Amino acid sequence: MTTYIAPLRDMHFVMNELAGLDALSSLPALEDATPELAGAVLEEAAKFATEVLAPLNKTGDEQGARLTRDGVVAADGFGAAYQQFVEGGWNGLSGDPDYGGQGLPELLHAATVEMWNSANMSFALCPLLTAGATEALRLHGSQELKDRYLPNLIGGEWTGTMNLTESQAGSDLAAVRTKAVPEGDHYRLYGQKIFITWGDHDMTGNVIHLVLARTPDAPEGVRGISLFLVPKFLVNADGSLGQRNDVHCVSLEHKLGIHASPTCVMSFGDQNGAIGYLVGQENKGLAHMFTMMNEARQKVGIQGLAMAERAYQQAREYAKERIQGKPAASKSSTAVAIIQHPDVRRMLLTMKAQVEAMRGFAYVMAANADYAHRHPDAGERNRYQTRVDLLIPVLKGWCTELGQEIASLGVQVHGGMGYIEETGACQYLRDARISTIYEGTTGIQAADLAGRKLAADQGAAMAELIAEMRELALELERSTDTRLFPVGAAVATGMQALEDATGWMLRALAKAVDEALASSFDYLMLTGYVCGGWQMARAALAASRKCAAGEDPAFHEAKIATVRFYADKILPKANSHLEMLRSGASSASDIAIEQF
Incomplete structure (x- = not known):
């Protein structure tokens, strides 16, 4: 298996000559995003991709993630690699500086995303989903939710997921049946979601699920879907982790590829209901x-x-x-x-x-x-x-x-x-x-x-x-x-x-x-x-x-x-x-x- 080497020469060419990195530095809050800084970031990203992530690609594929009584366990070496990833600041590269991110251009982030996926796609899926959850929460969450969850999501101390699909619904989100029952300042969710990438693992202290569900009086179809934040562990007012929430991975899919990326069947509310918090407005969940x-x-x-x-x-x-x-045209027999x-x-x-x-x-x-x-x-x-x-x-x-x-x-x-x-x-x-x-x-x-x-x-x-x-x-x-x-x-x-x-x-x-x-x-x-x-x-x-x-x-x-x-x-x-x-x-x- 060939060792991955980041194509830095072409990356630099495309960023500078086609995407106009130099011009981006004229935008508000991107003044420091110079080609020189981008070059240094890409050099370090290339080292991490080649030296840390790529060697785990084949072993992760062979071993895969596994489900134990204590939850999902990542393939050997993935946890340590993820800690290096977080310590290197890679998870918050383009994140909002108000919540601990570095605020660098999405262009630069895109180049690192290419490297992570080339080196080890199974690993790269974890921060990919976290970035999506972070953006949805940043744009639609209440200030309280943003203050409580965004710093750890952007920093990478916690990871995020997207919970849409249900077995009877597939891509037809109008058929979603997971329900959310209001209870004071939160809701209790009941239902099951499938195909949840990195839905559970042991690499971080918490996993934050964004879940589509219906409230009891919601209209039929996509107009009745709301979006909820459901943490694996509840978060106390001081930011510390509290009790385990009623959400669990009940099985892992056996897949053609990406074996080291756990694709989970997630069950919400098997006991007393999974506590969740509304993100945005009721019945606007699909838009969010x-x-x-x-x-x-x-x-x-x-x-x-x-x-x-x-x-x-x-x-x-x-x-x-x-x-x-x-x-055929050669006259040599060699x-x-x-x-x-x-x-x-x-x-x-x-x-x-x-x-x-x-x-x-x-x-x-x-x-x-x-x-x-x-x-x-x-x-x-x-x-x-x-x-x-x-x-x-x-x-x-x-x-x-x-x-x-x-x-x-x-x-x-x-x-x-x-x-x-x-x-x-x-x-x-x-x-x-x-x-x-x-x-x-x-x-x-x-x-x-x-x-x-x-x-x-x-x-x-x-x-x-x-x-x-x-x-x-x-x-x-x-x-x-x-x-x-x-x-x-x-x-x-x-x-x-x-x-x-x-x-x-x-x-x-x-x-x-x-x-x-x-x-x-x-x-x-x-x-x-x-x-x-x-x-x-x-x-x-x-x-x-x-x-x-x-x-x-x-x-x-x-x-x-x-x-x-x-x-x-x-x-x-x-x-x-x-x-x-x-x-x-x-x-x-x-x-x-x-x-x-």
Whole structure:
């Protein structure tokens, strides 16, 4: 198994040239977030990911978390690693300084999230869920709840979870049955939740659950859902831990991957009821939970990138070391490393180009979130938030679909050895497989993009995005670097495909919603490939300027070559999705259920 090495050179390039880290330091409270500080943070994060988290990835996969009479016990080494994680201040990197966080940009946090997930996805899921719970509580909780819980959540002394799913409901939150009965200043909850990531463990003194439930007089459907904070241990007025609450993990799921991340069935109120506290307003729980869900969806999108990067590293190093055969054009009888074979190079470049496109897209999205939260002008905050809202389902859906495709391609590069667990390639595929499912399947993301985000403003936000791409295509056409002309042409073609698909989708939404939703997956993937091309084209322009200035020519020449591969071999997939989209529901709606 190849040791994980953080791709710091490309991370720095994307943060500075595409996401505009230097400009972020002009925002209120981000004055100290200079490229120099970011460089130091990333260097230390890379050391922690490589030296502490990565060595636990395989052993954690083999051992897994386990349920005992005293609760869930994390895999060996995870508890000590988590304490180092907290002591290093990593959990509160972008957290609110009013509650002990460091207040650094979301952009910088996104880069560390990539590292944690590449090094050890099972471990990284724990702080990922805590970050979502923290954000939901920060935005919707009462001052008393924030004062009592946020410092320990942001500091990492306690972890957080998200409790939505129930066995009879699945993704249909309208069918949630967990009930919350009011009692004085709190509620007592009764019910069971499934698929709760890191729902219980022994790494911290407390676990804080955010739980969707219904009050006795709540209306039916999603309008009757409220959000509650339910701690594993009750917290006294002085902040100390009190008695154990009536919430327990009753079983662990046996999963395809992420074995070291406990996926719990949580039972609330088996005895006297689990004490919980209302977060926000009654019957507004789903809206409040979406704060946490969007946070998680962004990070799961980065997870797709992270697993793709790790699979690429594994495949690349294996291809350099594995001696087998000789290229057909070679006149020598000497066997060579398989990286010299044309099809292996095709597979590796397919992995590399898409990883770099995902990184550009994900980091720019993170910077947009920083502007949405911190820009001094309200109009600009709203504009950036609209862009983030539009593209979060694309980030989550497209990046995770590519993450599993690239992990599968990594197995293929290994040949038969890739199917053997000892090489490590299998684990990345097994772990990546969940990312397209949890926090909303790709189909749910596609329906959100087309049915909600696009329909909400009749495509206005998408039109603004396409206009930016059109300007970029013109800039590429005017470049003095002739290597960029094919990239400009590919971006223009992709942009036109997105524009045509958007027009088709808006017409379908107005006349035949089922037709639109049947094509929404293709619309999401098309948007993803074009957004990836948009960022890769910007990368090519930046790399061309660096080459002209004589800065790190080896890296920047490789960047331009990688962008051209994306333009030639990856971006044309957008037109394929356009053709599939235009077919609408096609014959899928013509086949009777009995004929499946």
